[in-house]
Amino acid sequence: MTFTVEQRHLIDLVREITLKEIAPRADEWERAGEFPRPAFDALGRAGLLGLVYPEEYGGGAQPHTVYLAALEELARGLLSVGLGTSVQTLTIFPGFAYGTDAQRAQWMPPACAGEWIGSYCLSEPESGSDAASLSTRATREGDSYIINGRKAWVTHGGVSDYYIVFARTGDDGARGISCFFVPASAPGLECAKVEHKMGMQSSPTSQMVFDDVRIPVTNLIGHEGQGFEIAMAALDGGRLGIAACSVGLAQAALDAAVKFASEREQFGRPVIQFEGLAFMLADMATQVEAARSLTRAAAERRDAGEPFAKQAAMAKLFASDTAMRVTTDSVQIHGGYGYVNEFPVERYMREAKVLQIVEGTNQIQRLVISRALSRPS
Amino acid sequence: MNVVVLVKQIPDPANPYELVDGRLKRGVAQKVMDPGDEYGVEAALRLVDQFGGEVNVISMGPAAAMEAIRRALSMGAHKGVLVTDDALGGADALATARVLAAAIKRSEFDLVIAGVESTDGSTGVVPQMVAELLGVPQSTFAKEIEAKDSSLTIKRQTAAGYDMVECPLPAVITVTAGVNEPRYPTFKGIMQAKSKPVDTVSLGDLGLGGDDAKPTQSVDAVNPAPERGAGEKFEDDGTGAAKVADLLKQLKVI
Ligand SMILES: Cc1cc2nc3c(=O)[nH]c(=O)nc-3n(C[C@H](O)[C@H](O)[C@H](O)COP(=O)(O)OP(=O)(O)OC[C@H]3O[C@@H](n4cnc5c(N)ncnc54)[C@H](O)[C@@H]3O)c2cc1C
Ligand SMILES: Cc1cc2nc3c(=O)[nH]c(=O)nc-3n(C[C@H](O)[C@H](O)[C@H](O)COP(=O)(O)OP(=O)(O)OC[C@H]3O[C@@H](n4cnc5c(N)ncnc54)[C@H](O)[C@@H]3O)c2cc1C
Numbered sequence: 001m002t003f004t005v006e007q008r009h010l011i012d013l014v015r016e017i018t019l020k021e022i023a024p025r026a027d028e029w030e031r032a033g034e035f036p037r038p039a040f041d042a043l044g045r046a047g048l049l050g051l052v053y054p055e056e057y058g059g060g061a062q063p064h065t066v067y068l069a070a071l072e073e074l075a076r077g078l079l080s081v082g083l084g085t086s087v088q089t090l091t092i093f094p095g096f097a098y099g100t101d102a103q104r105a106q107w108m109p110p111a112c113a114g115e116w117i118g119s120y121c122l123s124e125p126e127s128g129s130d131a132a133s134l135s136t137r138a139t140r141e142g143d144s145y146i147i148n149g150r151k152a153w154v155t156h157g158g159v160s161d162y163y164i165v166f167a168r169t170g171d172d173g174a175r176g177i178s179c180f181f182v183p184a185s186a187p188g189l190e191c192a193k194v195e196h197k198m199g200m201q202s203s204p205t206s207q208m209v210f211d212d213v214r215i216p217v218t219n220l221i222g223h224e225g226q227g228f229e230i231a232m233a234a235l236d237g238g239r240l241g242i243a244a245c246s247v248g249l250a251q252a253a254l255d256a257a258v259k260f261a262s263e264r265e266q267f268g269r270p271v272i273q274f275e276g277l278a279f280m281l282a283d284m285a286t287q288v289e290a291a292r293s294l295t296r297a298a299a300e301r302r303d304a305g306e307p308f309a310k311q312a313a314m315a316k317l318f319a320s321d322t323a324m325r326v327t328t329d330s331v332q333i334h335g336g337y338g339y340v341n342e343f344p345v346e347r348y349m350r351e352a353k354v355l356q357i358v359e360g361t362n363q364i365q366r367l368v369i370s371r372a373l374s375r376p377s
Numbered sequence: 378m379n380v381v382v383l384v385k386q387i388p389d390p391a392n393p394y395e396l397v398d399g400r401l402k403r404g405v406a407q408k409v410m411d412p413g414d415e416y417g418v419e420a421a422l423r424l425v426d427q428f429g430g431e432v433n434v435i436s437m438g439p440a441a442a443m444e445a446i447r448r449a450l451s452m453g454a455h456k457g458v459l460v461t462d463d464a465l466g467g468a469d470a471l472a473t474a475r476v477l478a479a480a481i482k483r484s485e486f487d488l489v490i491a492g493v494e495s496t497d498g499s500t501g502v503v504p505q506m507v508a509e510l511l512g513v514p515q516s517t518f519a520k521e522i523e524a525k526d527s528s529l530t531i532k533r534q535t536a537a538g539y540d541m542v543e544c545p546l547p548a549v550i551t552v553t554a555g556v557n558e559p560r561y562p563t564f565k566g567i568m569q570a571k572s573k574p575v576d577t578v579s580l581g582d583l584g585l586g587g588d589d590a591k592p593t594q595s596v597d598a599v600n601p602a603p604e605r606g607a608g609e610k611f612e613d614d615g616t617g618a619a620k621v622a623d624l625l626k627q628l629k630v631i
Binding site (some may be wrong): 009016046048060 | 447451489561562563565567568570571
């Protein structure tokens, strides 16, 4: 796969914005636990928040391979921003793929431009991996739905302008779930708790409470009962995003390790000259390259219109495990300096962990892959 | 208002460079538009947003200087001219100015914007020579620009503060870093840049000959500034403050 000159320039632009606007402030945002809205504004203005969507809705009409290369650059600078961009793209998907023309025209342009930030509300306190067991309920009342319940782990919960909400409209398990667009301004919608996390402090993760939240029926996406299908289709794409973020994070950890090992001297020479470390670095580099290739291959399938769910799960699994391993090894290569926050690698290691958990834990990815194996297409 | 911006392509200051016979070895270092020239592009875009007209970007340099023009186009400039010619290798400031003036004259302009000085050559004289060759007034070190129909007022940065300078158009101005916050290219801008008109012209196309490109100055040697030695360290045993004060006096700082 080769990029066109313009696509190369686009990826360079992302790298430039990352280096100039994001990386220098990453520590400050993380320490303050501050959501970097200005960074998302800048990305939106530059046209980077809706890259894969059609131009008529404010998107960039780019293939997923290009979008994922851009995500990789962002995650290299700060995972919160890379993951946030992936989540934004995920929240635009239901309206785009299952919405009406009117919904697309109304919701997509401001989301693609970053004027609106969105959240994706599937998980609940009692319903994680078993998403079909969710209990938030939407009850039809005339021209409205009334939503009641509690959503957990909502990325950007509290700072978002809209929420894509999966709620129960019927009692028959996965087939009783529907998908809704809920504006942040809807009365009864509240941010109940912001979680204190191991990492990604600048990406707020919150519990959102829905207390008689009334929305017009025109905010239903797709038809009643189609919600679970929409949620799973969105996550297939989301997993590619998590894979790309994993590759970017692992690359940052690898780069830091190579730099440190080249500069740090012990026993009279740079520690990179000791085979014990050099071979670790070789393994790390190999894994990063393999993760990137797997991610890109899955994206190419998607761009070609082929089924890609199994490959996306493989990419997410492999890339996030790689990010965990490579960031851990990067801390090891830094020795004591890896354990203090003057170097970024302890942050990378804390960040990597979440990638093995979100958008389906890596156990769930194995479930997806093994199920696909047992019903060969 | 039609505004010409002069932009120079330089080796990325973030990367190491290599000199051969006092000249930059091209094709090694990655090239970028001189960051100092982004302010000029931004200033021009704002004026055209306000008054209408077009932004025309002109650069002289090797073929790779097209990158600087492309950058300006993806920020929103309308068209460009690249002057490139083997005879221009090693051109000095005067030759550069002759070439740029000739390229500017090819179309109508109300204003020419340049940087105060380039990041690599940093002679800081090309824009002045261009103004002279064009026979228009020049107004330099602008940290703020305000335009009316046929005149321009700038805040001119000085050591003590600033002067207000007014001049009729057409004119040449130079802008300082800090005159504005240059925008990033946009994704749309990048995609549109390829369909914007860019003329690539040679010396002959400008009606100039090899003599016009001949340097009257040449660089004999380029030496890196000496590395700074370690500073003096004062242990504070109670007399530290006095020792520091003595040193500052010695250096005539206080
Ligand atoms: C920082 C962060 C941001 C998040 N953002 C969002 C968001 O924006 N929107 C959203 O909807 N959700 C979000 N989540 C939620 C995330 O998707 C869930 O945490 C994840 O799906 C796991 O659910 P759970 O935490 O309830 O764990 P559980 O499902 O309770 O899992 C507990 C353990 O059991 C394992 N397990 C469960 N089922 C099986 C099985 N069948 N086989 C083998 N092992 C199994 C899991 O792998 C895990 O190790 C976020 C989470 C975090 C930490
Ligand atoms: C160490 C060194 C190595 C050099 N190597 C080379 C070389 O390899 N090849 C070579 O050709 N020249 C070389 N030069 C010459 C140098 O590029 C010229 O002096 C230059 O063309 C003009 O001088 P300046 O960059 O100092 O311009 P300044 O007067 O400092 O520039 C002010 C402004 O004028 C405008 N401007 C200047 N030059 C151009 C341009 N070319 N196109 C468009 N706008 C411009 C820009 O707006 C700029 O901000 C070298 C000079 C030095 C000191």
